[in-house]
Every structure is written in structure tokens, then in C-alpha cells.
Amino acid sequence: MNYSRASGIARFVLLLLAIVFVCASAICGVYINDDTKLNGIFEDGTIRLGLDLAGxxxxxxxxxxxxxxxxxxxxxxxxxxxxxxxxxxxxxxxxxxxxxxxxxxxxxxxxxxxxxxxxxxxxxTAVLEFRDANGKVVLTGEHVETATPARAPAEDGTQQLCVQLKLTDAGATLFADATKTAAANGTTIGIYMDNNLISNPSVDKQYASTGITGGEAIISGSFTEFAEVQQLAGNINAGALKYDLxxxxxxxxGATLGENSLSTSVIAGAIGLLLVIVFMCIYYKVPGVMASISLALYVGLFFFLLIITQANLTLAGIAGVVLSIGMAVDANVVIFERIKEEIDMGKSAKAAINGGFKRAFAAILDSNITTIIACAVLYFLGSGTIKGFATTLFMGVVISLITALVITRALLYLCVAMGITKPESYRAIGRRAK
Known part of the structure; x- marks a missing residue:
């Protein structure tokens, strides 16, 4: 065995182990550090289910x-x-x-x-108000451009939970004037949400001449969990309700379909994916086997994205997953057909792989970009279930581009490096050169 072939085998094994690790971590979970674990896809509570699946x-x-x-x-x-x-x-x-x-x-x-x-x-109602010592409203939520949950240093040196506000230009001017007056008089500015006092900070005398400029403010209070500041920031960003409710x-x-239907859908999807893999391995030979390995990575990466984004999964979302898997398979089929055509022109396996990917690239990219544009339209103009479908389809399309154009290509080049160089190994079954 020469050095080049041994190197190819070693690189192939390393890539295969990396793919196995990604898939195993997505299914079984992985420890990020000693105290933090990213749960596996099938562990309870890992994925949010929609009303039709979870009630x-x-x-x-x-x-x-x-x-x-x-x-x-x-x-x-x-x-x-x-x-x-x-x-x-x-x-x-x-x-x-x-x-x-x-x-x-x-x-x-x-x-x-x-x-x-x-x-x-x-x-x-989420009516945000800043009031001076006399109870006069000097600033409202309408003057807030964005609100962000954060942690900021407290006076005792610890990190306190807070909401950072970025004010509009008009809000920045009003805030500077209000803090200038409060600093000069040694008074406070109360921050209220729906007439409930959240915090009542004083303003340092150093701001008596200019006020606090820069158009930023912080809301701190007796927050104990990060979810509290997330909720407050979200309500401020969404705006106040026009009416009391x-x-x-x-x-x-209860769930319309329930966990049994979800399990059935997962099993049906797994069987369908397995049948596709078997067909590709038999019909497309070496490229089919490599595409199947890429599809395994596709599934692992998709699971990771579902876990990290905490997207709600409904039947529409599952439909997006299935559709994106079909597009991933379709991309590989287009590539393999182009490789077959290159082989029919008498090219070597390596040259055919290179030429096949070059010829298929534009078609695959165009079709996937079109789908991504459709996902964007559905996400920004739709709501609820439509957004869920668009989200899962978008994630699947992006991952399929990576696995088809990068991973499958790398695996095929490694096959050539390992000594699998016969053109017949890369031609679909039943097809022969003219």
C-alpha cells in the first residue's frame, strides 16, 4: 500500500468518525462542559411540539x-x-x-x-413609563427603539440581570433632560411597567450639567431568572397593548394527534430514508454510498439545529423536514447524473467527479436559492404554522447545500485517493458508455 492510498484511507476514516460523532451526539446528547449538557433529540423536553402534537x-x-x-x-x-x-x-x-x-x-x-x-x-398591557420625583411621565415605551435582555455589573461587583434599552433620537434627548434635572436636584427617576414600579434609580451628580447622553438606558430590578428579563424585553419590543384585556x-x-402519531411519523420517516439509502447504494454504487453517509450527517446536523433553535415542531414543520430531505436527495442525484455523463465522455474517475460537480453546481444552487427566497416570503408574511414550515424547510435547504456540495464531494475525492478509481464504480447501474 503506497503512502497516498494510506493517507486517503486515514482521512476517510477520520471524516467518517466525525460524522458518527455528530450523529451520535445529536441522538444521545453531548456535554458542553462539566455542568452543561446538550440533550439528545429524543429526550423529553428537548424539542417543543405544536398544539396538534403536544396539546x-x-x-x-x-x-x-x-x-x-x-x-x-x-x-x-x-x-x-x-x-x-x-x-x-x-x-x-x-x-x-x-x-x-x-x-x-x-x-x-x-x-x-x-x-x-x-x-x-x-x-x-406593557405600558413602560419613566417618571420623575413628582410623578410626571418624562419618557415612555414609544421612545424605545430596542430592548435587549442582558447582564451588567452591579455596585457590589456581581453581575445583575437587566434590560438594556436603546432609545430613539427623541427619547435620547428627553432622557438626557430628565437625568440632568434629577442629578441636579438629587432625586430619582422611577421606571414603571403597567403602573408597577420596577426600579427607582438615582442619578449621579456628575451628570448635573449634561444629563446621561448616548441614547442608552438600563432597567434593573429584583430579577431572579434570565427568563424574566427576556419576557420584559420581548414585551417592550412588541409594544404596549392599545386596550386593557x-x-x-x-x-x-389535549393533542389532536398525540405522541403516538409523532412516533409513527418518525418511524415512517426513518423507513423512507432507509429505503432511499438502499436504493442509492444499489443504483449509484460508490457515489450512492457516499451520498448516504452525507445524508446521515444531514440528519445529525438537522437534529442539532432543532435542538439549538428550540423551534416548535408541528405537522407542517415535519412536512418541511420531509421536503428538505427530498431536496437533499435530489441534489445528489443531479450530481451523480453529471458524473455519469463525464464518465461516458471517457474521463477518469477523478476528472469525472470534478467535472460533474462543476456542471451540477449552478442548477443545484439556483433551485435551492429559489426555495430559500420562498421560505423568506413565507416566514415574513406568514404566521404561526406557516412560519414553522418555512423555518424547518430553510434549515434543511441550507444543510443540504453543505452536505451535497461539500461533504459528498470530499467523500468521493477520498474514495479516489483510497484507490477506487475504476470509472465503472461511479456509473449508475445498467448504464454503459456509448
């Missing part, structure tokens, strides 16, 4: 207002938009938010068994 809570709110007609219609559209944004900010893209009457809105939140939790999180109905619903 959840349904709450109907009614606006407390005397508005009627077009004024009420516009106001309720605003309330629906704000509540939709709050749900999206929490990563609940599969949650539904829809109007059920002239003055009522219903939200359906998957995997939340306690309706009171949904009520507490989403019916807050009251609960007219709340209930817990």
Missing part, C-alpha cells in the same frame, strides 16, 4: 373599551399584532393568535399546560 393552552381575551366600528377594528388589529410579536419574541412561532369577535382575541400556545401562565405572560375563556386542550 397546550387556549385563552380568549376581551378588550375593555368603548370603541366601536372602524376605530375598534383598527385597535384590535393593533392588539393582535402586538400579541403575535410577543409570541414570536418568545420563540413560539407555532402559537396561533387570531380574532374571534369584534373585541376578542384567542391565543393557542402549544406545550403550556397552565393557562394562567399564558395569561400572566401575554395579557399585560380581560379573560373570558381559558382551557387546556
Amino acid at each position: 397546550g393552552s387556549v385563552v380568549t381575551f376581551q378588550a375593555e373599551t368603548d370603541d366601536t366600528g372602524e376605530t375598534l377594528d383598527v385597535g384590535m388589529d393593533s392588539v393582535q399584532t402586538v400579541m403575535r410579536d410577543r409570541l414570536d419574541n418568545q420563540g413560539l412561532t407555532e402559537a396561533l393568535c387570531y380574532r374571534t369577535g369584534d373585541d376578542m382575541i384567542t391565543i393557542e400556545i402549544p406545550d403550556v399546560d397552565d393557562p394562567n401562565e399564558a395569561i400572566e405572560n401575554y395579557m399585560q 380581560k379573560v373570558v375563556e381559558q382551557r387546556t386542550v
Whole structure:
């Protein structure tokens, strides 16, 4: 065995072990450090399931207002938009938010068994106000451009949970004036959310001449969990509700399909993927085997993305997964057909692989970019279930581009390096050179 072939075998084994590690970690979980573990895909609570698969809570709110007609219609559209944004900010893209009457809105939140939790999180009016020592409102949430959950140094040197605010230009001017006055008088500025005092910081006298400039502010308080500042930041970013809301109905619903249907879907998907792998290995020979290894990596990477993004998975999301797998297989088929054509022109295995990928690249890239554009349109213009479908399809398309154009190519080149150089090994079964 010469050095080049031994090197090819060694590199192939290393790449194969890396793929096995990724797949095993996605399925069984992996420790990031001594105290933190990234759970496996099948462990309880790893993936959020949609209302149709896991059940959840349904709450109907009614606006407390005397508005009627077009004024009420516009106001309720605003309330629906704000509540939709709050749900999206929490990563609940599969949650539904829809109007059920002239003055009522219903939200359906998957995997939340306690309706009171949904009520507490989403019916807050979320009116943010900064008030001076006399109780005068000097700044409101309308002057906030973005709110970000963060940790900042406290006076005792520890890290405290807070929400960092980036103010608009008008807000920055008002904030500078308010802090200038507070610093000069030795008073405080109270920060209120829905008339509840969150914090009441004083302003150092060094700002008596200029106030606090820069257009940034921090909301700190008695926060104990990062989820609290995430919720507060999300509500501020989504904006205040136009109307106060009251609960007219709340209930817990069971899964439409349940865990058994999810398990059946997973088993059916696994069987389908296995049949595709068997077909590719038999029909496309060496390229089919390498594509099957790439598909295994595809599945592992997809699992990792689902775990990390914590996307809600519904039947529509599963449809996106299945469609993206089909596109991944299709990309490999296009490549292998181009390789076959190169071999029919009398080229060596290595030259055929190189030429096949070059000829297939444009077609694969064009089709996937078109799909990505469609995903973007669905995500930004759709809501709820449509966003979930777009999210899983987008993730799958991006991963399939990587596995088909990079991993499969690397594996085929390594096959040549290992001494598998007969053109017949890279031609689909039953096909012969003309």
C-alpha cells in the first residue's frame, strides 16, 4: 500500500468518525462542559411540539373599551399584532393568535399546560413609563427603539440581570433632560411597567450639567431568572397593548394527534430514508454510498439545529423536514447524473467527479436559492404554522447545500485517493458508455 492510498484511507476514516460523532451526539446528547449538557433529540423536553402534537393552552381575551366600528377594528388589529410579536419574541412561532369577535382575541400556545401562565405572560398591557420625583411621565415605551435582555455589573461587583434599552433620537434627548434635572436636584427617576414600579434609580451628580447622553438606558430590578428579563424585553419590543384585556375563556386542550402519531411519523420517516439509502447504494454504487453517509450527517446536523433553535415542531414543520430531505436527495442525484455523463465522455474517475460537480453546481444552487427566497416570503408574511414550515424547510435547504456540495464531494475525492478509481464504480447501474 503506497503512502497516498494510506493517507486517503486515514482521512476517510477520520471524516467518517466525525460524522458518527455528530450523529451520535445529536441522538444521545453531548456535554458542553462539566455542568452543561446538550440533550439528545429524543429526550423529553428537548424539542417543543405544536398544539396538534403536544396539546397546550387556549385563552380568549376581551378588550375593555368603548370603541366601536372602524376605530375598534383598527385597535384590535393593533392588539393582535402586538400579541403575535410577543409570541414570536418568545420563540413560539407555532402559537396561533387570531380574532374571534369584534373585541376578542384567542391565543393557542402549544406545550403550556397552565393557562394562567399564558395569561400572566401575554395579557399585560406593557405600558413602560419613566417618571420623575413628582410623578410626571418624562419618557415612555414609544421612545424605545430596542430592548435587549442582558447582564451588567452591579455596585457590589456581581453581575445583575437587566434590560438594556436603546432609545430613539427623541427619547435620547428627553432622557438626557430628565437625568440632568434629577442629578441636579438629587432625586430619582422611577421606571414603571403597567403602573408597577420596577426600579427607582438615582442619578449621579456628575451628570448635573449634561444629563446621561448616548441614547442608552438600563432597567434593573429584583430579577431572579434570565427568563424574566427576556419576557420584559420581548414585551417592550412588541409594544404596549392599545386596550386593557380581560379573560373570558381559558382551557387546556389535549393533542389532536398525540405522541403516538409523532412516533409513527418518525418511524415512517426513518423507513423512507432507509429505503432511499438502499436504493442509492444499489443504483449509484460508490457515489450512492457516499451520498448516504452525507445524508446521515444531514440528519445529525438537522437534529442539532432543532435542538439549538428550540423551534416548535408541528405537522407542517415535519412536512418541511420531509421536503428538505427530498431536496437533499435530489441534489445528489443531479450530481451523480453529471458524473455519469463525464464518465461516458471517457474521463477518469477523478476528472469525472470534478467535472460533474462543476456542471451540477449552478442548477443545484439556483433551485435551492429559489426555495430559500420562498421560505423568506413565507416566514415574513406568514404566521404561526406557516412560519414553522418555512423555518424547518430553510434549515434543511441550507444543510443540504453543505452536505451535497461539500461533504459528498470530499467523500468521493477520498474514495479516489483510497484507490477506487475504476470509472465503472461511479456509473449508475445498467448504464454503459456509448
